[in-house]
Amino acid sequence: xxxxxxxxxxxxxxxxxxxxxxxxxxxxxxxxxxxxxxxxxxxxxxxxxxxxxxxxxxxxxxxxxxxxxxxxxxxxxxxxxxxxxxxxxxxxxxxxxxxxxxxxxxxxxxxxxxxxxxxxxxxxxxxxxxxxxxxxxxxxxxxxxxxxxxxxxxxxxxxxxxxxxxxxxxxxxxxxxxxxxxx
Numbered sequence: 001x002x003x004x005x006x007x008x009x010x011x012x013x014x015x016x017x018x019x020x021x022x023x024x025x026x027x028x029x030x031x032x033x034x035x036x037x038x039x040x041x042x043x044x045x046x047x048x049x050x051x052x053x054x055x056x057x058x059x060x061x062x063x064x065x066x067x068x069x070x071x072x073x074x075x076x077x078x079x080x081x082x083x084x085x086x087x088x089x090x091x092x093x094x095x096x097x098x099x100x101x102x103x104x105x106x107x108x109x110x111x112x113x114x115x116x117x118x119x120x121x122x123x124x125x126x127x128x129x130x131x132x133x134x135x136x137x138x139x140x141x142x143x144x145x146x147x148x149x150x151x152x153x154x155x156x157x158x159x160x161x162x163x164x165x166x167x168x169x170x171x172x173x174x175x176x177x178x179x180x181x182x183x
Contacts, residue, residue, distance in 0.1 A: 011122050011182065018118035018126070020073055022085055025132055026162035029115045034077040037148060040116060042128060043070045069157035069175050071116060071130060076148040085112055086135035086153040109134050113164065114155050123183040130176045131160030131169060 018040060023029030047066035050059050075082055080101035084090035088109035093100045116128040136154035143149050157175045161168060 011120075011124065012180075014118065014120040014126065016118070016121075018116050021115040021117070022082070022112045023115075025111055025113050025160075026164075026166040027113065028129075028164040029113045033073075033075055033082050033153075034079050035075070036073045037076045037150060038074050040071065040073040042116070043072070044068070067175065069130065070136075070154055071114065071128065071133075071157075072152065072154045073116075075151040075153055078149070078151070082153065083139055083151065085110065086137075086139055086151075086155070088135040088137050109137070111158065112155075115164075125179075125181045127179040127181065128176065129164055129179070130155065130157045131163050131174070132158045134158060 017036060020033045020036060020040070021029035022031050022033060045066075045068045046064045047068075048062040049065045051061045051063070052058065053060045080090075080092045080099050084092050084101055084103070087103060089106040090101050090103040093102075111132050111134050114130040114133040116126075118126040120126065133155040136156060138154065139151060141149060141151050159174045161174075163169045163177075
């Protein structure tokens with residue numbers, strides 16, 4: 001007899017990487033960022049204001065006063081467009097055999113739609129859709145001697161005015177959507 005084994009739905013278990021796509025706002029992103037290494041991380045944090053009353057004081061309710069949504073992953077391709085997206089600025093160009101990124105002095109922060117798609121072991125999918133994302137403005141490239149160069153990317157979700165269908169997202173649905181498709 002087994003003890004301490006919880007019950008659950010094994011079809012909802014998953015492991016492994018996914019594919020990250022970026023694209024223009026108001027449409028489903030279709031441009032792959034390329035090879036990524038290691039773990040990706042979706043982080044959702046709500047800062048709550050606790051309302052206290054009584055003696056001794058007890059929490060009587062809470063209100064969300066801040067919502068933060070980040071997605072992090074590590075690229076291993078020197079794709080200069082992706083670096084510019086993660087920085088939220090920079091101009092890329094191609095000149096003959098040279099891909100070029102030029103950066104510095106732009107106060108604006110560019111926005112993109114972002115999508116992370118993971119295929120589960122049973123063939124179902126996890127589809128994380130961030131309607132409006134901006135890069136964190138930071139790149140710290142790990143240029144390693146005996147391993148792949150690593151380019152960590154962090155994107156932050158903003159309140160969107162367009163979803164992937166180019167429609168206005170409904171109230172309380174303006175940052176992201178997760179779709180788990182069962183097989």
